[in-house]
Amino acid sequence: MALRSVMEKLGRDMQAVTGAISKEEWTLVAELAPRIAKHAEPPLGEKMRILGWLGTDAGKFRGFDGQVHDAASSMGDAAKRGDGQAVIAAFSKTQQSCLACHQSFRQSFMKQFYESR
Template identity: 45%
Template sequence: MATRHRAFRTAAPSRVALGLLLLLQGVPALAGPNLQAVMKTLGDDLCRASGALVQEDYPTLAEAARAIADHPRPGMSERLKILAGLGTDAERFRSADSAVQDAATSLAEAAEREDALAAAAHYSLLVEQCVDCHAGFRQRVRALLHP
């Protein structure tokens, strides 16, 4: 019995290491979408929100805003590469992502209340947060992912 437990203890770290190795090598089932795909979807959702806002289509506006707020994260390999490459600015990058999520959540809530003026203000803030993040990080992140 003790031999079996010892074998399990020695096998477990190697299984964990193998799992991490596969994850970092970008196994599709574990890697998640790449950043470019995430950004494309976010752009599509932002356009959908814009159209819904001017048409006062509140259900579509709320849905698009929630999709932005709850957007998928890039795969672990890309996230680690980005955060490591940004160094001390990694926390600022995370804060920028949180600001986008907060603005999108506020937009969704305004849409659910069918409050056109609040929705317009939150949409404007959302776009501002997106532009700020791109201005601060887009070129650096591109260089990290596509040297």
């Protein structure tokens, strides 16, 4: 699934943010944050497949994606202000949103799209 490469990129960008925070490189955090907030999406066909599978849970799934978007955006804003504490708080919120979606959907997603072929 194309979603996996989207996720791998998100994982790499989040790791890069961790490194930048450790060095207080707020300009770099400000560059990386929008890549996380406005990450790529799978092609339309795959999106439709995923939404079809989600059914009534689609809103919940999209909600987690929205949380990532909002948290990563405020991380970028905080980085532009050079406000390290706020960057870290927003980073934590971002990571919590990744985790929340993974805990709700990752296992069943993998079962649906990788094991049942």
